[in-house]
Amino acid sequence: MDLPPELRWREWMLRVEAVIFAAAEPVGRETLARVVGKDCSIDLLIDDLQEALRDRPYEIVFAAGGWQHRTRPAYASAIRASQASTGGGALALSDFEAMVLVAIAYFQPITRGDLSKIFGREVSRDTIASLRGANFLASGPRSPTPGAPYTYVTTKHFLTAFGMETLRDLPDIEALEDAGLLSRTATAAETDLAPAGDDEP
Template sequence: MARQAPEFDRELADLAPELRWREWLRRVEAVLFASATPVPRDALALVVGQGVSVDLLVADLAVDLEGRSFEVARVGDGWLLRTRAAYAAAILAAADIGDQELDLREFDVAVLAAIAHHQPITRDGLREIFGKDISRDLIGRLHARSLIAPGPRSPKRGAPYTFVTTDRFLAAFGLESLEDLPDSEQAQDAGLAGG
């Protein structure tokens, strides 16, 4: 069942235009701040007036955040707030990031790169790339970290499961979309894909 947004004044007709825009901007910022996953345009549209350009609000928010320690990032079909990469060492030194740290080994990243480049891909497909079986444990760890998800069943005999990457994968690696992945040759040169 679809979640209903709380009743509140989206139009803000009683405010001057510049104050109305500023309030819509802050609402978008609050939603992005509170969300653990990228927020799509249609969800952000629930907190602003009819006919308001969410894209312009997000662009203005990005400008507002210039010079700050965090930024608006486009991930998949939505946006999120994330800390700028320049502050990663400070966060690791002092912040309790709990289960946010991915703690991936080099081979884990190589498997993720292969899934991203060849998705949807089966375990057999991964075996062909790496020349060895990919353990269920590794697939389980990547799934538990929400970096991969089940894809469509393969049309091959027995309809094996396939794997695809998620928006969390895109966010974790600073990508807006899969089009931002390095090409297969660059990934192999970096040691991130089987050869």
């Protein structure tokens, strides 16, 4: 590209923004390097893009191993009030579906039976199907317990939808216990499970 350095940099910024804007999933470093070349600093380009978008209602954020465009949280109520159809984001979950998803995120891989023990009521196949349909869950390894039931794990889309890079970004489990949202003591006693570690699904 035969452009003066400052115009070349601006062109690279526009190319990177266009790729991130058009992508349905977070865009990784390798993909962006193919667009601007391996010698270009992706981090500096992203920094300049984030600065250029500072006064816009959207931003570029890093989630699930790549960058993506996100509407700024301050505009969430305006978007909801508009009732406009949006492309993506977190599906509207019932309270129970959300709590099941939280339990899976912390205790994965986990069976439906173990989830039922956590909640003291059956976690239906329909609840699991709904979370799978939203692409928040995938099948994990078969459980070593009798019958070898399926286990469930969260997906990369789960990380993306909730703005996390890895499972390490989940809120501290002690904070959830303090808020009365999750009881690790009861759960561990009933299901003999430990919380999910630092590994991504």
